[in-house]
Amino acid sequence: MxxxxxxxxxxxxxxxxxxxxxxxxxxxxxxxxxxxxxxxxxxxxxxxxxxxxxxxxxxxxxxxxxxxxxxxxxxxxxxxxxxxxxxxxCSEVCSAKCIRSEETRGKNQDAEQNIRKKGFEMRSKYIASARSLEDTLKRAVVRSQNAAAGKEQQASHLKHIITIMESTEKMLDLVLGIRGQSAEVSLDPIAKPAPSEDTALVRAREAFKKAQRDAITLKDFAGMYERMLDEQSNTTMYGRDGEWLEVRFSRLTKDIGDYTYQVTLFGKAARISNNGGEILSLGKFASWNPDTDVTEGSSKYYQKQMYTNGTQCWNGVHRSVQLKFECGLENAILSVEEPEECRYVFMCTSPAVCFQSEEDETDKGL
Structure with a gap:
């Protein structure tokens, strides 16, 4: 009215x-x-x-x-x-429209803030998990290195024992050989080592080889843990606080009509036919946001992923996917678009991009 x-x-x-x-x-x-x-x-x-x-x-x-x-x-x-x-x-009608508009806007803002708050709490847990993993990896590196050093020391000790045992055996063989060549000389009989003594030497040699193998294996584990630690500390890969480690290799799917679209984060993207199950590759993870106006390591940098080099399209280009993330309480695909032939856009949500404030989500710096 x-x-x-x-x-x-x-x-x-x-x-x-x-x-x-x-x-x-x-x-x-x-x-x-x-x-x-x-x-x-x-x-x-x-x-x-x-x-x-x-x-x-x-x-x-x-x-x-x-x-x-x-x-x-x-x-x-x-x-x-x-x-x-x-x-x-138009003050009268505007006042009524403003009331309705402000009420709607207020409800929407409250809902968005609630999602942002809960999402930020989940993101904080992701970060805490990443830091816990970092501490675990550091301890694993130290333990593996110490254990490898212990095995190397054990191998060195066994090698020394084996050397003594082998020297003793050679000396006995030499003495027995001399006795056989000197029939005129009367010597006290010297018995050859009992079979059990030969077995002891064999066991010592086997223990030495095992200690060497264990030392090499433990060094390999230490190297693997160090590489994992280095990879985790790479902020350009798993977020500036490691928040993306928690969802690494998570599988997101969206069923749309005749197809199911899926992506394994930091892995592969695909389109699967719901009639026969034919799988079409849409690409592999290639990079984060490649836009030239976005700073590497910024919040906006982690709101887009690129998957490239998928199955070749009829027009010669290889299929590719852009994953665009917005704050949400689930790691999920909201919608799938194909703005250009064989170039897809997945609109996704993830707590990993729920920052404390909206300004943090749009910053361009670190």
């Missing part, structure tokens, strides 16, 4: 020459105020700021500052904020 009252005083048009029924969005009693006159082709904005051609009324574009020349189109609705900020124009 307030809007209808407003429409009674919107445009200054002579009443005597009105053709009723031309203007949309206006009640019958007020049609004469918006109908094109026979002789007047110019109308004046309600605030008197300027004159406009009558044909621009309900044109879908706001020519008057408060949008009062668009009573019957959606363009008028787009002027709500401006109208609320300009109380000198």
């Amino acid at each position: 307030l809007r209808q009252l407003l429409l009674l005083s919107v445009l200054s048009i002579p009443l005597a020459h009105a053709n009723v029924g031309d203007a949309h969005g206006v009640v019958l009693e007020a049609q004469h105020l918006f109908s094109e006159p026979d002789s007047v082709q110019i109308s004046t904005c309600v605030d008197g700021s300027k004159e406009i051609p009558f044909k621009t009324v309900n044109s879908g574009r706001c020519d008057c500052s408060a949008g009062t020349d668009e009573p019957g189109t959606g363009a008028y609705l787009d002027t709500t904020q401006e109208c609320c900020n300009r109380p000198e124009g």
Whole structure:
């Protein structure tokens, strides 16, 4: 009703020459105020700021500052904020529209803030998990290195024992050989080592080889843990705080019509037919946001992933996917688009991009 009252005083048009029924969005009693006159082709904005051609009324574009020349189109609705900020124009209807608009906007903002808050808490847990993993890897490196050093020391000790045992055996063989060659010399009988003594030497040799193998294996483990630690500390790969480590290799899927679209984060993207199961590669993880105006390591940098070199398309290009992330409580695909032939865009959500404030999500620095 307030809007209808407003429409009674919107445009200054002579009443005597009105053709009723031309203007949309206006009640019958007020049609004469918006109908094109026979002789007047110019109308004046309600605030008197300027004159406009009558044909621009309900044109879908706001020519008057408060949008009062668009009573019957959606363009008028787009002027709500401006109208609320300009109380000198259409104040009555604007006050009602502002109340409804502010209520809706307030609810939406509350919902967004709630998602952001919970998402930020989940992101914080991701970061805590990454730091815990970092501590675990550091301890694993130290343990493996210490264990490898212990095995090397054991192998060295066994080698020394084996050397002594082998020297003793050679000495006995030498003495027995001399005895056999000197029949004239009377010597006390010297017995050869018992079989158990030979077995002891064999066991010592086997233990030495095992200690060597164990030392090599433990060194390999230490090297693997060090590489994992180095990879985790690479902020350009798993986020500036390691938040993406928690969801690394998570599989996101979206069933749309005849196809299921899926991506394994930091792995592969694919399109799977729901009629036969044919799998079409859409690419492998290649990089984070490649846009030249985005700083590496910034919040915006981690809101887009690129998957490239998928199955070749009919036009010669290889299929590829852009993953665009926004704050959400799940790691999920919201929608799939194909703005260009064989070039896909997955709109996704993840707590990993739920920063403490909206400003943090749009920053371009570290």
